[in-house]
Amino acid sequence: MVDFKHPKFYVNREMSWLAFNDRVLDEARDSQNPLLERANFLSITQKNMDEWFMVRVASLQQQVMLGHEKVDAAGQTPQEQLAHVSLAAGQQIKNQYQVLTRRLLPALKREGFELLSADALTPAQVVFLKSFFEQELLPVLTPMAIDSTRPFPFLANDTLNIGVRLKKEDEKSEKYIAVLQVPETSGRVIALPEEKQYILIEEVVRLFLASLFPGYTIKESMVFHVLRDMELDVADDEDTPNILQEVQSKLQERERGRIIRVILSSTTSKALMTKLIKLLHVDEARTYLVNGPVDLTFLSAWLKLLDTPALRFPVFHGFDNPDLAPATLFDQIKQQDYLLHHPYDSFKPVVRFIQTAAHDPQVLAIKMTLYRVSGKSPIIKALGEAAQHGKQVTVLVEIKARFDEENNVHWARELERQGVHVVYGLRGLKTHAKVALVVRREDDTIRRYVHLGTGNYNDVTANFYTDMGLLTSDAELGADVASIFNILTGYSDPGFFHQLHMSPDGIREFIYEQIAHEIANAKAGKPAGIKMKFNSLSDERMVRHLYEASHAGVPVELIIRGITILKVGIPEVSETIAVHSIVGRFLEHSRIYSFENDGNPKVYLSSADLMTRNLDRRVELLFPLKADRLRDEVRAIFQTMWQDNVKTRVLQPDGQFVKKDRRGVATYDAQEIFIADSLAKQKKWQKQLDLTEATRRFEPLNNPFVNEDDGGDV
Incomplete structure (x- = not known):
């Protein structure tokens, strides 16, 4: 009997994440991508890694500090994981800078775009920057000395700083140390008068640094970037009287979390680096030297200044189905279900669904969950208008959505101000489900219209995240969604759902049942198979069920964008499992769960990935596609993605993701x-x-x- 729990059958979650980020980095290397898009991919890898450090690496560090010894699925303690991933992250940072300095900056220079260092400036440019420094930077710069009466200052999270080593002009000692934070008021990248030439703001500060320290000689200056532990530990129990105030309070505390990573310029002397590491109280294993501009997110700021469409992906706007125009929207949904595949289908019909409901005199109520929305959300605006028109509007705003907490607190307050009933979810759980319900009076009956989605109600990210949504007036789905909102807003235990499956617990158990059914079919010689697409697979119990399916001979095809702790190609364990990962122009975000079911396929969409948090600690929904044409459409979409040989990497038995061999075959993107x-x-x-x-x-x-x-x- 095979022990499916054995650590040798699993990959460490954090190492798998680093492998995903390297696939994004591979897009920055790919010369087939437009040049400015390659630079954007590199910037994305930095943003990804910053968030990973602030949350995942910080969590490992907390576990180590608390003395936790529990091993992960791959058999590693928190201490072992922390040491392993810190080293691997250092190698990936080196790879990032090789892509920058050896590929992207030379290529940009060939196109005429040049990022200058201070020693490459012309006299005229120095004059221009001196004026800029004195007018824009000098008034906001605050040099902070470090000595017995002036302790090391607090450095905010995700800030760029300059460390300075000085010598007093009448002394021999070079013991004086100071730091100053690089201001964000003028942007990171400064355009020089000469066309297509630019300089980073920290280079400008360093160029005129001496003016801040009269009477001292600057012996050394270096740039460094600080990241802090940004996990939000919100008490969400009976002793928390007001969750909104608790989140606001914890947001302030989070800004002072322990420093988790420091990146410094490689030109930093050993003496200054040692001094800073001691003052910052950061582990040397998570202190990284880089050969180039510190903090690669400067690329996103630079790209905004480079208006060159020829070096970008062609502009694309998704198909806006005329059937779903305001005048006909509800009539069309009453006649048939509509599947939306974003961004290839426009997100406008989803926005229009709420906007039309807000102004339709026959609409009585709107209920909706919001996890992440854009800064100027038209959906938020429409919900406020609906309330002002006298409709019953209830919105669950998840104020614990990571790194969107402040934005969501703002929107919660704004919706309340406009008369919307706002709730903050179930105690102890994040609400990650994406669902909207419109209740409409039609003749002598009440009809429910529903939108269910795999992605957020964010009209901006919907242009570059791939997601799916269903617009339906199906009575059973409508009744289920009404029950969901009764659970979320009141005291309700419906006992069962007609069509929906809900986490915690419900989605896990349902998928277990479907896997067991496919195993039984395979053993009986009937058609069997599992096809799934999601963002991450890190739940050990779910992996064991997939191993059991493979052991029984069930073909398993998985499209996983990010993390997977599963291994393929293990005899008697995962021989029939294949894993593909697509990383391309759009961020793959949709979740599909399809089961062969003896030749009568079942197809479901969901807001949930196969992660423990999604299955056990979040409110998530999994919903069926009941119409044959929609099931066929989603299965065809999956098959198209499975055949991709341009942006797909295939997981190998050794854990590597390798691009498909395209020699002698047609390109299929x-x-x-x-x-x-x-x-x-x-x-x-x-x-x-x-x-x-x-x-x-x-x-x-x-x-x-x-x-x-x-x-x-x-």
């Missing part, structure tokens, strides 16, 4: 195929519209004598 299909639909509808308009122009009037300007009199 799933995201580009979906873009082409979307453009074809747009072209088809435009052609039909043009034909309709042309026909209308030549239609005879029913009464040629009517003059609209005079009210119809002859």
